[in-house]
Amino acid sequence: MSHGPRSGLAAVSTALLAMSRHLEVRDVLKTIVASARDLLDAQYAALGVPDDHGGFAQFVVDGVSDEQWRAIGPLPRQHGILAAMLRDARTERLADVRRDPRFEGWPASHPDMSDFLGMPIRDGDEIMGALFLANKNCPKPHNTCGFTQEDEDLLTILAQHAAIALTNAHLYERSRELTIAEERSRLAHELHDAVSQKLFSLRLTAQAAAALVDRDPVRAKGELTQVAALAAEAVEELRAAVVELRPAALDEDGLVATLRTHVQVLDRAHSARVTYSGYLPRALPAAQEEAVLRVSQEALHNALRHSGAGQVDVSLDPRGKGALLRIRDDGGGFEPRTVRRAGRHLGLVSMRDRTAGVGGRLTVESAPGEGTTITMEVPGG
Secondary structure, eight states: OOOOHHHHHHHHHHHHHHHHTOOSHHHHHHHHHHHHHHHHTEEEEEEEEEOSSSSEEEEEEESSOHHHHHHHOSOOOSOHHHHHHHHHOOOEEESOGGGSTTOOOOOTTSOOOOSEEEEEEEETTEEEEEEEEEEESSOOTTSOOSOOHHHHHHHHHHHHHHHHHHHHHHHHHHHHHHHHHHHHHHHHHHHHHHHHHHHHHHHHHHHHHHHHTTTOHHHHHHHHHHHHHHHHHHHHHHHHHHHHTSOHHHHHHHHHHHHHHHHHHHHHHSSSEEEEEOOOSSOOOHHHHHHHHHHHHHHHHHHHHHSOOSEEEEEEEEETTEEEEEEEEOSOOOOHHHHHHHTOOTTHHHHHHHHHHTTOEEEEEEOTTSOEEEEEEEOOO
């Protein structure tokens, strides 16, 4: 692709407009990567967002098929040239990345790459991510073709505006989370009021029926019919509330992104280290996704509030057509049978019910002093 001044400016303008159209972080990341690859006419492009534990919270690629990406395996760690870029926060333009002394090789299914251009995305002193491009599309008769200074200048402009777009997207998502939290609080209050009133009516009607059983069985029967009607109304109100309280993020972002974000929030809010790993190649049925999220939230709550754990690891991986969720902590652990006998379930009953309700299976492995592992398997659709 020729990058004359006019065509270069037009291409940059197109890329910037594309980024500004999106507000969701994931969409912005995808647009940045696709725009960078198109702008510099590269075969491959990627954008890594670092986490705080030596890996990537998100790693978006363009030019690699879904099948290739699954074959490559887990998200890369921050090592070699990737770590150098994030650590030193400087641009790297290489004629052949494979000859760089920091190069540590590719996974078996990774596409082969040669010429390389990497650039951090910065907001002041904060490194928000890093852009990676490889294999410029042009003839290479004598290794004379590769990324140029002009390519680097164009990518610098893109990276500066990418930082702005990502900042705006993060602000939007935080605002949306606050709005969702406020709405959930409102619904919780309404639910409490409605159910309390219904249960109060049920109690009074049941007491009236009990008082009439001996002296006026006909009226008692009528009161019991009213009890049944009130109970049915309460069930319908609860069902409607549960549907309304389904996490909005699940519908908008999907299970993986929602769970990853939840883990990141907990990691920042607690002294324990909380990590997430894994992916799903396809979405699960809505009921199963919600059950997985709710079980993970309950298990994480237990681990962070009750176990004294210093490390909690969450993984979500494909299992046949379904998924396997695992939450492992290094806390104090417990004896599951003793807990059941003592009537202290630590949310286990709720987790088992949610899992069984979607046709899944829940196992709990724990022992005093040995931490706890909760595994949930759901069948998929």
